[in-house]
Amino acid sequence: MTALLQVKNLQVRVEEQEILHGLTLTVNAGEVHAIMGPNGSGKSTLSHVIAGKPGYEVTGGEILFKGEDLLDMAPDVRSAKGVFLAFQYPVEIPGVTTMTFLRTALNAQRKARGEAEYLVPDFLRKVREVAGSLNIPMDMLKRGVNVGFSGGEKKRNEVLQMALFQPSLCILDEMDSGLDIDALRVAADGVNALRSPERAMVVITHYQRLLNYIVPDHVHVMSKGRVVKSGGKELALELEATGYAQYEDVAA
Amino acid sequence: MNVALAKTDTGTALGEAFALARPRLPGGGKVANTRQQAFEAYERIGLPNRRIEDWKYTDLRVLMRDVLPLAPAPDAAALSRAADALKLHAIDGVRKLVLVDGVFAPKLSDLGKLDAGLTIRTLRDVLEADDAALHAKLFALDAANPMIALNSAMMTDGVVIAVADGTRLAQPVHVIHIASGGLPAAMFTRSMFSLGKEAAATLVESYICADDAENYQVHDSMVIHIGDGARLDHVRLTEDSREAFNISSSAITVGHKAHFNTFGMNTGTIVSRYQAVIGIVGEHSQVETNGVNLLNGRQHADTTLVMNHVAPNCSSREVFRAVLDDRGHSVFQGRINVHQPAQKTDAKMMTRALLLSDEAEADNKPELEIFADDVQCGHGATTGALDDSLLFYLRARGMTEKQAQALLIQAFVGEAIESIVNDDLRELAISAAERWLAARA
Amino acid sequence: MIHLGKNTTSRIISKGIAAGVSQNTYRGLVTAHRKATNARNFTACDSLLIGDKCGAHTVPYIEAKNSSALFEHEATTSKISEDVLFYCVQRGLSQEEAVGLVVNGFVKDVLQQLPMEFAVEAQKLISISLEGSVG
Structure with a gap:
């Protein structure tokens, strides 16, 4: 069976500076991987490059998604293929209601996949169902995308999109940043509900705390642009006790 | 004065056009x-050029190359072409008042x-009648x-509408200017x-043209009194x-405890x-x-607004948006004058331009002239x-580049469009914006 | 402020105070040429009016000729709020001192950019020119 995501010896530069120096990672369907590491280790860069954010130059290696070369695809094509990045800082888009945004995005993905676009009533029914299951009030969806949302609301909006779009790969970039414990639990419950044998998740985090709620199958430690250690969920606990300092040397 | 300056080719040609048109212009004595x-x-000033401060960004000596003859009164063929154009732009539930090639068309x-x-x-009737006060x-x-x-010199026709004290018109009045697409001509x-x-009333003004109309010039003006x-x-x-050229002016006076809400959108014309x-x-x-200007190609659109606060305790809000693609050039000049008696004035102006191309140009001149001290005035420009x-x-959520741009552009102009109170008219403006966006894609 | 080179940033802070029968005018051009990619400008242009016979005039020209230019312009005109003056006077300042305090706060953004000796000088000038203009 082909792995869902294969990152092979990935090298990435941002404005002359190499951030990732040959990163390798394999994620199979049904698995939850955690990527941990200190600030500046390249965790977020990896998530951005997988999603296709402009401004990064890939100088070596490859990323295969369901066996296809991801690096050649535009960000919207990757999205339609099932790559979903939950942003660390979801942007605010004044003037575009969340509802309009969700419908436009979902239909664009469906169209790209050659599926029929949702008509408004069907779409509304679907959103109501998904929002209801996440305890998101419909009023929130009538506001501009993320405009005036609290940190918790923004992350719930990301989870809502994940639930609505049903991607096969979810990358959660520092999902815990800016959340208190209650908000974190609500968001994590939403994510856990989406765990399935067909779907993989890559959870990027600095702290072990998030992994109490979203329990990973595999944990990777990144330092200075490489994966320096991989293990099971116990690796996260070990890190919490010992810190990242020991790995700085490994990478050097 | 610079009489000599006015005698450029265009200036001379306009003099000839005026002489030729005179016998046809209504009103004697x-x-x-x-x-x-x-x-x-x-003629003392001639075609405005960039040396005149108010026309700094819209130099008509450069932009208005030809002087077109006064449009002839529309014949049956012209009226029928206009009727076809009207069908595409008609709005339900309004009272249509149609001017074809600058002449009122009662049948339409x-x-x-x-x-x-x-x-x-x-x-025409008003100018022919003996009514000095109205004149x-x-x-x-x-x-x-x-x-x-x-x-003022060349105007041939128009509509003079009066709404009596206490009358609340349920039906909007829609004044439609149609260029019928005959030979290149000018209408005044x-x-x-x-x-x-x-x-209370709702007034809509539209400028449209028949299918094959290309080069023509609209010179329109509107006087509005709000009691x-x-x-x-x-x-x-x-x-x-x-290909058309449109120069429109309006003068509005707003009375005591009155309310004026105006929205303008430009997607057509070359200048x-x-x-x-x-x-x-x-x-x-x-x-x-x-106001909203949606421009591409080599379109040049200038919006120049002067807000005169003469009386105290009034408020004004100006919101202007320009979206510019290709070599589109948008000019916004907004001046807020607060006269000395106009204490407690609350005046705000916000103009924003979105450039989609490196060859587009946005010029903004938001001015404040304040002579009263107890005021809240401000402007912003981005x-x-x-x-x-x-x-x-x-795009990470699956939208193509054009779709993502279109959504953001709609939101950008939406802020100005939302000010339209009448639902049907707001929809009309939204669909005009959508047509422009669809043509881009 | 003419942006000709790439990746250039400029900032204009203009604070105008008009008291008595004076008139204050700001006139400024900000432009980015076709090739001046990533030009950035921020302009803030605030006027403070003291008395009802003075005037403030703001005439900015903002010309953007390429899409990567990002220009922001803000202008406000206001008077010294009666509430603020009363607050200061209630705390023991004279009317004149209170105005001076507010004015100094108003121009702080600009003065704090100056070397120390100029800043002190400028502050003195402001208090001299305000003398007798309040009342």
Whole structure:
């Protein structure tokens, strides 16, 4: 069976500076991987490059998604293929209601996949169902995308999109940043509900705390642009006790 | 004065056009004299050029290359082409008043079952009649502005609408200017809309053209009086041909405890200028002006607004948005004048331009002239491209580049469009914006 | 402020105070040419009016000729709020001192950019020119 995501010896530069120096990672369907590491280790860069954010130059290696070369695809094509990045800082888009945004995005993905676009009533029914299951009030969806949302609301909006779009790969970039414990639990419950044998998740985090709620199958430690250690969920606990300092040397 | 400067080829040609047109222009005696004076006032300055501060960004010596002859009165064929164009742009539930090639077309207009308190006359009838007081109001526009002076000299027709005190018109009045697409020609029109005390109305102005109309020039003007306690909602949609030239001026006076809400959108023309002077002469009045220019190709559109706060305790809001693709060039000049007696004025102006191409240009000149100290006045102006991080977010959610851009552009202009109170008219503006976006994709 | 080179940033802070019968005018051009990619400008242009016979005039020209230019312009005109003056006077300042305090706060953004000796000088000048203008 082909792995869902294969990152092979990935090298990435941002404005002359190499951030990732040959990163390798394999994620199979049904698995939850955690990527941990200190600030500046390249965790977020990896998530951005997988999603296709402009401004990064890939100088070596490859990323295969369901066996296809991801690096050649535009960000919207990757999205339609099932790559979903939950942003660390979801942007605010004044003037575009969340509802309009969700419908436009979902239909664009469906169209790209050659599926029929949702008509408004069907779409509304679907959103109501998904929002209801996440305890998101419909009023929130009538506001501009993320405009005036609290940190918790923004992350719930990301989870809502994940639930609505049903991607096969979810990358959660520092999902815990800016959340208190209650908000974190609500968001994590939403994510856990989406765990399935067909779907993989890559959870990027600095702290072990998030992994109490979203329990990973595999944990990777990144330092200075490489994966320096991989293990099971116990690796996260070990890190919490010992810190990242020991790995700085490994990478050097 | 620079009489010599006016005698460029265009200037001379305009003199000839005026001489040729005179026998056809309505109004004898005094009106003819006033026209002559107006033309002389025009000739003293000639076509405005960039050396005149108000025309710094719209140099008509450069932009208005030819002088077109006055459009002939429309014949049956022209009226039938206009009727076809009208079908595409008709809005339900409005009273249509149609001008074809600058001449009122009764057959295309809705003149039946006039509401009590509503009177509609043509400019031609008014100028031919002996009504000095009304003539004075029609000629009250600023003669120092050469394009207004030219319009005063050459105007052939228009509609003169009056809404009596206390009358609340349920049906919007829709004045439609249609270019029928005969030989290249110029049309000169002036209209007037007077709203009595405690009256309320909605006025829509559209500029459209027949399918094959290309090169023509619209010179229009509008005088608006809003009585005490009255409310006027006003929408202007310029959808002229992509080769057309449109210079429109308006002078609005707002009375006591009155409310004026105006919205303008321009997607057509190659060169256009809309210049409006709003005088708030009564206390406790409120004015909102909103505008959108959607330009591409080599379109040049200039919006010049002067807000005169003469009376105390009034508020004004101006929101202007420009979206520019290709070599589109948008000009926004907004001046807020707060006169010394206008204490407690609350005036705000915000202009934003979105550049989609490196060859587009946005010029903003938001001015404040304040002579009263107890005021809250401010303006803001921003110019920039679409936000990359927003675009990436939308693309990461599956939208194509064009779709993501379209959504953000709609939101950008939506802020101005939302000011339209009437649902049908707001939809009309939204669909005009959508047409522009669809044509881009 | 003419942006000709790439990746250039400029900032204009203009604070105008008009008291008595004076008139204050700001006139400024900000432009980015076709090739001046990533030009950035921020302009803030605030006027403070003291008395009802003075005037403030703001005439900015903002010309953007390429899409990567990002220009922001803000202008406000206001008077010294009666509430603020009363608050200061209630705390023991004279009317004149209170105005001076507010004015100094108003121009702080600009003065704090100056070297120390100029800043002190400028502050003195402001208090001299305000003398007798309040009342």
